[in-house]
Amino acid sequence: MATRRSNKWPSLLTNNGRGIAFGGDYNPDQWPEAVVDEDIRLMCQAHVNTVALAIFSWDKIEPREGAFTFEWLDRVIDKLGKAGIAVDLATATASAPMWLYIKHPEVLPIDKYGHTVNPGSRQSWQPTSPVFKAYALTLCCKLAEHYRDNPYVTAWHVGNEYGWNNRYDYSDNALDAFRTWCRARYGDIDALNEAWGTAFWSQHVNDWDEVLLPRHMGGDAMVNPAQQLDYERFGNDMLLDFYKAERDAIAEICPDKPFTTNFMVSTDQCTMDYAQWADEVDFVSNDHYFHEGESHLDELLCSDALMDSLALGKPWYVMEHSTSAVQWKPLNTRKRHGELMRDALAHVAMGADAINFFQWRQSASGAEAFHSAMLPHAGADSTIYRDVCKLGEALHALGEAGMQGSELERSDTAILFSAESEWATRSQTLPSMKLDHWHDVRDWYRGLLDAGRRADIVPLAYDWSGYQTVILPTVLILSDRDVRRLADFARKGGSVIIGYATGLIDEHFHVGLGGYPGAGHGLLREMLGVRSEEFNILGSEAEGEPFEIRLCDGSVSRLWQNVVTGLAEGTKVIAEYVGAEAAEWELADVPAITRHPYGEGAALYVGCDLDRSGIASLMRALYSATVVDQRIIHTIRRSVDGNAVFDCYLNRDRQPVHVQNVMGDPIVAHRCKPGARAHEYVMDRNSVLIVKRVE
Structure with missing residues (x-):
């Protein structure tokens, strides 16, 4: 178990080093140097107080092998x-210069088909x-040596995404490292x-040299799911090791400035096991980056709820988001009037003390030329830049009011997230290939919001014992230890809600x-x-068959129903399957949702998939005494001394x-x-209200 690094927040260049950080990625090497002065004038006008610099500047810093040129960067800084x-100075290692690839093509990755990634x-x-x-x-060390005493460099941005x-x-190289990783994990070949x-399928290996990567095996061949899961873990660990090597190389020379790297948490992507990375x-x-469509705000809040947990309730940093549309999605929708400000302040309402965009000045060429920016192609005389200035004023006011450093008040309910279960749901060996743990987390989060309740998103590996209720949607993987933790939680008075594909x-x-x-050798049951x-799996692919089944409470299941055949004494049936479709699938009157007392607490079993409305209805029934306007999100950030309270609506x-x-x-x-x-107050569409009170 890794020891968590102590929280260290980067200082601003204000009189006391405090304030809400505001800015974005800055790429002056894309422009003539004369543009820098105009950029800085407009940054100051917008209350920008920080930038992430040199993220993709390796070829500018080292244009030829061993020839380091810092003069241009010195002038900008x-x-x-x-x-x-x-x-916030980057290590610039995310993308190497072309001369390195030409000289050393052996550093290029290989895909599962054996093709070189160019x-x-x-x-x-x-x-x-x-x-x-x-x-x-070498590049990290050169940067650290050159900028270790620079007072304007207040943090290190290691790598990028x-x-x-x-x-x-x-x-x-990956194969050799995977074998070493497996040896360290299992100790001996029999354990592996x-x-x-x-x-199964004659896959026994006699020694470590027979351990292979799960490369392409032809046609529709199915990878051994345990091998694939370990490969997912390995890939996470190899990149984490690379990050730590970069960080430690700089820390040997420049130990006093804080380090970070930007995670990628949204419900379209959660690439790594960030519960490990956060340490x-x-x-x-x-x-x-926001999700297009009606889920825009809810998805942002859901992702932020996980970020707040990864930060252990301390303030966290938005390193990138967009002022409006991006250019890398199948559908690149722009933000409506008010959403630029609303999104940024929503991050603050969820615990962020830094609001940054990609990027400051919109590129005139390259792959991200049509990615929105703080200063768009239209220039300063534009709606986006004017909104950026208004946002800067608002964040400055929040900083002056002392909001920085305050912490988000947590909910009494935690939805548990597991990166390993997210990886596992991608397996093609499950009863359904339509599972998605992270999307189910989002749906439960939104269903709770619809019921007038806000939940925290907490990694399964973290401590969630202080909550009243924990919810596990599609947490496929539960170790014996996980099940014991859940049983202990319920035994001591907690409520546990187990989803239909959890603990398989x-x-x-x-x-x-x-x-x-x-899971848990019968303890979970x-x-x-x-x-x-059995599992009853539905889908439109089964022509002429019912593709949804109703529950007696009015909810609908459209993917998966567990065929419950046994109930322990004291188990209460909350909902059953009903109707002609249930009868057709031989599920009429079969329990769909149950509740069982356990110790001082209880365990709720949701044996089928529910959509948002079904989840909301269930949550309203469970929390019938609570009446809250679900149209309004209300979060509270409290100063560490407890005296100042910031209510965010x-x-x-x-x-x-x-x-x-x-x-x-x-x-x-x-x-x-x-x-x-x-x-x-009357709150219009896309509105935010933040008030301060003293207790």
Whole structure:
């Protein structure tokens, strides 16, 4: 178990080093140097106080092997610093210069088909390549030596979005490293054979040299799921090791400035096991890009809820998000009026103390030329830049009011997330290939919001014992230890909600026997008071068959129903399958949702998939005494000393909403105004209200 690094927040260049950080990626090497002065003038006008610099500048810093040129970067940093803009300096290793790839093509990754991943994009390098690592660490050391005493460089930005293009590498270097990784994990070859279940399909290995990567095996061949799961873990660990090597190379020379690397947490992507990565940074940061469509705000809040947990409740850093549309999605929607400000302040409402964009000045060429920026192609005379200036004023006001350093008040309910279960749901050996753990987490989060409740998203590996309720949607993998933790939690008075595909396998992808869910050698079933024998999988592919089944409470299941055949004494049936479709699938009156007392607490079993409305209905029934307007998100950030409280209100609805009993002094009132009554506000669409009160 890694020891977590102490939280260390980067200073600003303000009188006291404090304030809400505001800025974005800055790429002056894309422009004539004369543009820098104009950029800094406009940054100051917008209240920008920090930039991330040199993220993709390796070829500018080292244009030829061994020829390091810092003069241009020195001039930029000096101008920024004198203007009061702090620099989060990157290691510049995310993309290597072309001369390195031409000289050392052996550093290029190999895909599972044996094809070389060619240079020209980002991260075209093997995490296990000793050649590439040597070049990267040399660059890190050169940067550290040159900037260790620079007062304007206040933090180190190590790498960039690790795993974006090299999460999966099937090179010979990776094979050698995978064998070493497996040896360290299992100790002896018999343990590996047992974990991988190699008795199936004649896959037994006699020694470590027979261990292979799960490369392409032809046609529709199915990879051994235990081997694939370990390969996922290995890929995560190799990139984490690379990050730590870069960080440590700099720390040997420049130990006093905090380190971070930008995670990629949104419900479209959660590439790494960030519960591990969070132990290795001095402050947690994230790149979040909004999901198009009606889920826009809810998805942002869900992703941020996980970020707050990864930061252990301390403030965290938005390293990148967008002012409007991006250019890399199938559908690149722009932000509506008010959403630029609303999204940024929503991150603050969820615990962020830094709001940054990709990027400051919109590129005129290259792959991201049509990615929106703080200063768009249209220039300063533009709606986006004016909104950026308004945002800068709002963040400055929040900083002046002392919001920085305050912490998000947690919920009484935690939805548990497991990166390993997310990886496992991608396996093509499951009863359904339509599972998605992270999307189910999002759906439960949104269902709770619809019921007027907000949940935290907490990694399964973390401590969630202080919550009243924990929810496990599609947490496929539960180890014996995980099941014991859940049983202890319920025994001591907690409520556990187990989803339909939770606890089907252990950490080695072994199925528990004796009935479903099988994790924990029967302990999970004992806690739930339920035994299931089969899965009933629905889909439109089965022509002429019902593709949805109703429950007696009005909910609908459209993917998966567990065929429950046994209930323990005391188990209460909350909902059953009903109707002609249920009868057709021989599920009429079969329990769908149950509740079983366990110790001082209880375990709820949701034996089928539910959509948002079904989840919301269930949550309203469970929390019938609580009446909250689900159109409004209300979060609370409290100063560490507990005296100052910041109430943050967000309108989820497309229509104006009246909010009552708002106490305190307004710091930011975006698209909202006082109502007719005292302590009332009318919040328009995309509005945010942040007030401060003293207790």
